[in-house]
Each structure stands twice: as C-alpha cells, then as structure tokens.
Amino acid sequence: SYELTQPPSVSVSPGQTARITCSGDALPKKYVYWYQQKSGQAPVRVIYEDSKRPSGIPERFSGSSSGTKATLTISGAQVEDEADYYCYSTDNIGSFGGGTKLTVL
Amino acid sequence: QVQLVQSGPEVKKPGASVKVSCKTSGYTFIDYYMHWVRQVPGQGLEWMGWINPNSGGTKYAQNFQGRVTMTRDTSVSTAYMELSSLTSGDKAVYYCARAGERRGSPGDYWGQGSLVTVSS
Numbered sequence: 387s388y389e390l391t392q393p394p395s396v397s398v399s400p401g402q403t404a405r406i407t408c409s410g411d412a413l414p415k416k417y418v419y420w421y422q423q424k425s426g427q428a429p430v431r432v433i434y435e436d437s438k439r440p441s442g443i444p445e446r447f448s449g450s451s452s453g454t455k456a457t458l459t460i461s462g463a464q465v466e467d468e469a470d471y472y473c474y475s476t477d478n479i480g481s482f483g484g485g486t487k488l489t490v491l
Numbered sequence: 492q493v494q495l496v497q498s499g500p501e502v503k504k505p506g507a508s509v510k511v512s513c514k515t516s517g518y519t520f521i522d523y524y525m526h527w528v529r530q531v532p533g534q535g536l537e538w539m540g541w542i543n544p545n546s547g548g549t550k551y552a553q554n555f556q557g558r559v560t561m562t563r564d565t566s567v568s569t570a571y572m573e574l575s576s577l578t579s580g581d582k583a584v585y586y587c588a589r590a591g592e593r594r595g596s597p598g599d600y601w602g603q604g605s606l607v608t609v610s611s
Contacts, residue, residue, distance in 0.1 A: 419596045421536070428601040429528075429536065434591055440599050472536050476595040479552060480526070480538035 388412050390473050390483035397489040404460040406486045408473030411454055418456035419474040420449055422467075423485075429472065433458060463490045493517040495587055497602035503609050508575040511605045513587030520568035521545040524590035526597045527561060527572045529583045530604075541590065542570060577609045 390410040398404045408418060420433040431440055433449035436456065446461045460467055468490045473483040498512040513525065527539040540551035542561040549561045560573045570587055584604040591598025 417593070417596070419591075421597075423536070428586055428604055429588075429597075430601075431591065431597070431599050434596065434598075435593070470535075474536075474538070474596060478550060478595065480541075480595065482528075482536040482538055485535040 388475075388477065388481055390475060390481055392471075392473060392483040392486045394484070395487045395489065397491075398463050400465055400490055401462050404463045404467070404488055404490070406458045406460075406471050406473075406488065408456045408458070408483050409454055410456075410475060410481075410483075412477060413451060413454050413456055413475060416475045416477060418449070418451050420447075420458045421472045421474065421482075422469045423472065424469045432471075460488075463488070465490050493589070493600045495589060495600055495602040497585075497587060497605045500606040501608070503577050503607065504611055505578055505609055507577050507609075508573055509577060509607050510571055510573040511585050511587075511607070513570045513572070513602050515568045515570070515589070518589075520563075521565055523598075524594040525561075525563070525570040526588045526590060527559075528586045528588055528597060530586070531580070531583045539572070539585075541594070543594075544570065574607075577607075579609050581607065582609050583607060 417435045421429040423429040432447045436451040437449045448459045494516045521544045524541045526541045544563045562571045587602040588597035589600040
C-alpha cells in the first residue's frame with residue numbers, strides 16, 4: 387500500500403466551493419475514489435475512477451486528478467454536505483487517505 | 492435491490508477471535524469482490540482486504556497479515572471476516588463493501604457495520 391495525504395479539515399460557507407485534496411506519489415498511475423461519511427453512517431461513494439459520479443450523487447460533486455494530486459470539488463456546498471471525506475486508491479493493496487472533515491457553516 | 496446485512500455487535504476478550512458475517516442479496520454473489528474496511532472510534536477508514544467470492548482468493552492489507560482470514564459461503568451468499576489475537580486496538584466498526592466497477596475498490600453498496608468491542 388502507499389500513503390495518501392489529505393488535509394484534516396476544510397471549512398466553507400454555504401454556497402461556496404469546497405475543494406478537498408488527496409496527494410500520493412503513485413496517483414499518476416492509479417484511479418482515485420472518494421467516499422463521504424456522515425456521523426454514525428456507513429460511507430457513501432461520491433466519485434469513482436477520478437471523476438465519475440455514481441448514480442444519485444448530486445452534480446455539485448466532481449473529481450479531478452493531475453500528477454500526484456487528486457481533488458474532490460463540491461460546487462455550491464450545502465449544509466447537508468458536512469461530513470468526513472476519504473480518498474482511496476489501490477495498487478492491488480487498497481489505501482485510504484486520513485480523511486478530511488468538511489464543515490459548511 | 493442490493494443489500495448487505497452484517498452480523499450484530501460482539502464483545503470479545505483480549506486474545507480471542509471474532510468472525511463477522513456479511514449476508515448479501517439482490518445480485519449474483521460470485522460476480523463481485525467483497526472488501527472489508529474497519530473504523531476505530533474517532534479515526535479514519537482502514538482497508539483490510541478483499542475476497543473473490545468466485546474463487547475464494549484473497550488479498551490482505553499488510554497490517555492484518557497473519558491475523559485476518561476472509562472466507563465465503565456461496566450457498567448462502569455470505570462473506571465472512573475473522574480476526575484473531577484481538578487487542579483493545581481492534582475495537583472498531585467493521586464494514587463489508589461490495590466492489591464497484593473495478594474489483595480493487597469498494598463500490599456503492601456497504602453493510603451497516605458491525606461493532607466489535609474487546610474488553611477483559
């Protein structure tokens with residue numbers, strides 16, 4: 387496995403754009419996935435294969451990846467988007483980032 | 492609809508083993524890898540490994556090598572994760588998650604989580 391680094395916290399006001407980064411040396415060659423986890427709930431996948439959005443995930447969620455950094459962008463963040471977000475990648479052995487707590491207030 | 496239903500909470504003594512089950516329905520069990528992820532209270536997600544329900548083949552995270560065993564019973568569409576030599580550090584919620592479009596990542600379907608407490 388390899389290390390994925392995320393900022394511990396990001397804070398935005400409602401309607402602003404939130405950007406959460408995920409850095410890792412192997413990312414140029416591997417897909418990145420993003421999961422949202424609200425308190426007391428199981429994680430929910432919000433982005434897969436760098437930039438694809440699963441069915442049912444709002445369009446304000448988008449993903450990108452360039453070089454050793456991937457970014458989850460929430461355009462027009464809502465109060466209900468407040469959660470922990472984790473990036474994930476794999477080289478046959480999976481690895482999660484440490485998580486980023488998004489505050490929207 | 493796809494469902495993953497996990498076994499209930501467990502309380503174990505240090506040194507014991509725990510076996511968590513993940514009963515699936517709504518899809519063909521052998522068609523998707525199953526991942527296991529744990530979360531220690533107040534901490535982040537930790538990938539434990541996966542099992543190929545078709546072949547029984549497994550891949551484990553290095554942190555759990557030698558202590559974790561993932562198995563499956565195709566007759567009841569259920570995956571299992573057994574963790575041995577438990578310590579207080581293994582107190583966590585354990586999740587099963589069906590793989591997505593690519594077998595190497597958890598997808599859209601997760602179990603509800605199983606809390607394992609380790610206490611003397």
